[in-house]
Amino acid sequence: MAKRLFVQAISAALSNGNLPGxxxxxxxxxxxKSVCVPGLNCYSCPGALGACPVGSWQSAMSGAVPRFPLYVLGLLLLFALAFGRTVCGWLCPFGLVQDVLHRVPVPKLERKPWMRSLARLRWAMLALTAVGAYLMYLATGTGKPLFCAWICPAGTLEGALPLLALRPEIFASAGWLTVWKGALLAIFLLAMTAIYRPFCRFLCPLGLWYGFWNRLALFGVAVDEAKCVHCGRCAAVCPMDADIAGDAHCISCGRCLPACPTSAISFRHADRKKVQNEHGGASQ
Amino acid sequence: MKKVFALLFTVMVLTVGLVLFAKAPSVSAKAAPDAALVGMNTEDATIHGLAGEKPLFINFWATWCPPCVGEMPAIEAMYQKYGDQLNFAAITIDEDTAAAAAFLESRGLTLPVYTGDLNKLGNDYQLDFIPRSVLIGTDGSILAEYTGGMNEAALEAFLSKAF
Structure with a gap:
């Protein structure tokens, strides 16, 4: 855990290392700034040295002249094939925020049935992110980055709040949308103390995307089919509600490694194609 | 636990409070930096040259910026109304000037649109966020600045500071 925290801190510092900002x-x-970082990290954060892939995707299709963001798609595929959701567990700065807040000693909510239901919201967020801006363009003539503008609490925390504090002239252009996003952020900050990574699990379109590629990714937690006895211990200790180590929910945090009775789980890439999920397959 | 909730609740209240009790932007007394402007639908000019003739309204915008595109009709309306009393310069920071030109044509905009040295303009006018509007007096001083989109009523109030 300490090793992962260290990598997360380094990644967050590299992503937001513009100290003068x-x-x-x-x-x-x-x-x-024209290069996307792998994790969710707001372009408008005063410390940001790179661009957010989710924001870049939407931004390309926003405004009066939408463009298909081939470059962003290429980078997203590259990150996905290299790391899958290991990005979420080890590199994403907003993941670090959630991990830290979950250490606050309050009663925890784990493995509730409604959590899996809420996880379906990520599909709506992915659709909103992927085509929302372009649909707005078709409907109104002006594409808008709907996920960034209306939802993303990472943008509020990393972008809006520091800028409101440091650039008073921006106050004048803040309105009810800012109030809404501030309230949404507050709700998520509260939820993060009791629920492990609620943003990743219920809303993040980037995590859903990376999850598609988890079993193909070069790095990440893998299960050795020859050793796995499908006991479900990894699922029982998984804070992300994964069905089995390495499935689409897995962020390669490594918490399941010591829980596995046959040492079938490792960080090495293994033949994961044969791994069967005893609960009916890795679901999203 | 109560302390944590109290702290987080405070963050939420502060966020809401900051917005609700936001004050109007302070008027800057600094001198407007000069820059050469390349006309896209008008002749080339300089910021000081335009401001020397009449008070100058500058709007920094881009085709990929939804609020910029959204407020452009209101700026066009102001240009039609006050074009004889003020100079207008809609400065695009699109690197793809062809996209900006296509936008101008498709929307039938007649207000003067310029481009220029985007690095210099970005640094001199602190273009971290757009749309950004700047009103410059005939003495070259900045009379008013605003970051964000404005409707016609807000633009009218903004421009009135030049009279």
Missing amino acids: WLTGRLYQGST
Whole structure:
């Protein structure tokens, strides 16, 4: 766990290392800003040195002249094939925020049936992200990044709040949308203390995307089919509600490794194609 | 646990409070940086040159920016109304100027649209966020600045600071 926390902290620092921005509220606009980072990290964060892939995707299709973001799609495929949801567990700065807040000593909510139901919201968020801006363009002539504008609490935490604090002139353009997003962020911050990674599990379109590729990814937690006895111990200790280590919900946190009675789970890439989910397959 | 909830509730209240009690942007007394402007549907100019003739309204915008595109009809309406009293310069920060040109044509915009050295403009006018509107007096001082989209009523109030 300490190793993962260390990597998460390094990743967060690299993603948001524009120190002058944290003092002045000025956004970094150098060449690295045109490159997407693998995790969810708001472009408008004063510390951001890179772009958010979710924001970049939507931004390309926003405005009066939408463009298909082939470059973003390519990067998303590259990250997905290399890491899958290991990005969520090890690299995403907003994942780190959630991990830290979950350490707050309050009663925890785990493995409730409604959590799986709420996880379906991610499909709606993925649709909103993938085609929302373009549908807005078709409907109104102006594409809008709906997920960033209306939903993303990472953007509120990393972008809006620091900028409102550091750039008072921005107050004037804040309105009810900012109030809505502030309230949504507060709800999620509260939820993060009791529920492990509620944003990742219930809303994040990027995590859903990476989950599609988990079994193909080069790095990540894998199960050795020859050793697995399908006892379900990994699922029982999984904070992400995965059915089996390495499935689409798995963020490769590694918590299941010591729980496995046959040491079938490892961080090495294994032949995961033969792994069968005793609960009926890895679901989204 | 109560302390944690109290802390998080405070964050929420502060966020809401910051917005509800937001004050109007303060008027800056600083001098407007000069820059060469390349006309897309008008002649080339400079910011100081335009401001020297009449108070100058600048709007920084881009085709990929929804609020910018959204407020453009209101700016066009203001141009039709106050074009004889103020100079207007809608400066696009699109790197793809062809996209901006296509947008102008498709929307039938007549207000003067410019492009220029985007790095210099971005640094000089702190273009971290767009749309950004700047009103410059004939003495070259910045009379008012605003970041965000405006409707016609808000634009009218903004422009009135030049009179």
